[in-house]
Amino acid sequence: MFAGHNPYLVVLSVAVAILGGYTGFGIATRLRGTQSINRRKLLAWAAGFLAIGIWTMHFIGMLAAPIPDGATYLVLPTIISFLICALVVGISLFFVSIGEPSEVRVTASALLLGVGIVSMHYVGMHGLAGDFHIEHKPAIIWLASLVAVGTAYGGLKIFLAQHVGSRLALSAVAFGVAVSGMHYTAMYGMRFRSVTGLPHHSADGLSASPQALALIVSLLCFLIIAGFLLFLVPETRTHIRPALPEAAVARMFGPTLAAEEVDIVPGAISIKGQRPLPLAGLGQPRPGPALRIPVEGADGVHFVETADVRSINADAHYTMVHDGTRERMSPWSISEAESHLDPAFFLRVHRSHIIAISHVAFVRKEGEGAVVELDGSAPHLVPVSRAKSAELRARLGLTRRRAQQS
Template structure:
């Protein structure tokens, strides 16, 4: 039966699973950087797109399979299969999106995710109706479950390691392979055996393959639309967007002068007040460290106290500041933010990361480099480049300088 599948629909089903995974996992990656209200919305959106991706992949693959000519789809089991999928996706993402999850939590999430995908598949298969009955090979059912759980675990691990574009693409690919690999393994062990015609009326409302194909086509369009919409970059600070790249440092410097004058009690911008402020050329650090950094919010530019900052991460021409509970966008580049911080408290541990030494709660080796965990309401991990490990350990009092 397996060799008789339509190869074009098989390829489409895998692509749909990957696109749905990319969109859903991408939305889940933004959960930690938002407030509680936005977090719920992103979590719901991530679960929805993942569930739609899995469910649509399943039924595209069913349309690719050589099913008996009189096959119809019972509506109730078909809907229940989607609800199962959405529920397990939401619960799994909730487990891994809050704080830095332990290995046991990741294993539990992968187990729930894999079992949920397998359950969705077999509930959907139970919705097939016609003059036949379905027989499953138990060995293939077990193999399908192992593939789903194992690949889901690998995808979650890649996803949690870093939320960047390539890592996210790899995680989505692992997710798509988990879903499609499970489905086609299960289909390989499935046989349609002739039997007495089933009374469809006794089993509830049924839909023809043509109706299912129409629904699946609309859902494919929804997944592709969500994927393309997710690729649209987020809005940045207006000042930095309008300024050319070589002027970005000037814009950030002028912004810093404005809010730092407020900090030092110079409410007006008259020349007499401004002459008391430290001056510098572009590329040179400020004379004294800042006490607050600007962050962009829905209501405008806010300020976060330096003592609350756990880490700063470079993101194109701006940065993401983590205050222990969430990430917020700062309009400065990482080099500009570094110039405002006290070097006795903050250390550039990676070309894209700065950490607050007093908030480091854990350091461990990972291959040739290392990672540190920063404390707070939502602890998070930051990579440390190999060249900065010794300096960081010295700053933490683990080794003597120069050792």
């Protein structure tokens, strides 16, 4: 398949497709909970990065291939191939970003995305002009289409299962495999023939040399890498520091402590380096237990009943709520969630994990701490820190049981 190809450009083409997929899918995750105008902008940016990733990968692959000398690239088919990318990717993302995507909608999106990738490839190949005739094996065209649709479906399913962390990386890899796998499979079934007695692709119309194409591709590679690096920069959560009366500070911490040295976190007040204290007595009582937790969806903010919540996880600058079937992002920080949840039913077992005690299916010791599995149609494991292991066992009744057995 890669006979005669430049191996360095082949590797670069696959890497560009993966980086473009990661950036585009990552931007698409931020469609959730945004206003309608911002949602359109994010959808355009996401579709743009995915389309640039597909198109750039294709033409890096073309530069890596053993193309006959004197070949040029017709500008009009080349531009049309990019527009096909942007259109089908935008429609596919729109289908899976509105409401709760059904299996039919995901399948249709994958089919559209795969067909779009294949169409972009062959339209781009039609733009290759020179003293030669191009032949394509029909069986390889069908195989390339199957590769594109199948891996596009897998990438979308991984992407929808969980929008951040390793799942986002896996969906980007699947996307890169879909694009590059389709391209090199199709190239395997393509042959350049002599023009003797055969129609050939003449350079009628505006055309560009391989050197000009290489310059454009280099600029697009820089754009993809820059977008990828910018996406990796975490979003900062705006922290509004409430005003704290000096009299209240003096009552709690003494008259020598300045109000500027004290900070307020959800449900508590703290001095740097010290354990937070409840806000009771400052006229700011702890909020009552929340009955629902907000989560972000493609069409706005939804609410999950606390009785359905299995765990809450702080994942980098995201907070993920698991309801036993899947994870969704919440606008609350994990500290906000802890302050709103009833401590009689929820326990923070790790600095980045809160669990619902009633949904613990099993617990086992692991290293210095422990691991619990939470029930549901999609059970999942949560780590327990060493400092919280004893409290968890007591809440589960395991300490008393052990005492009775002894």
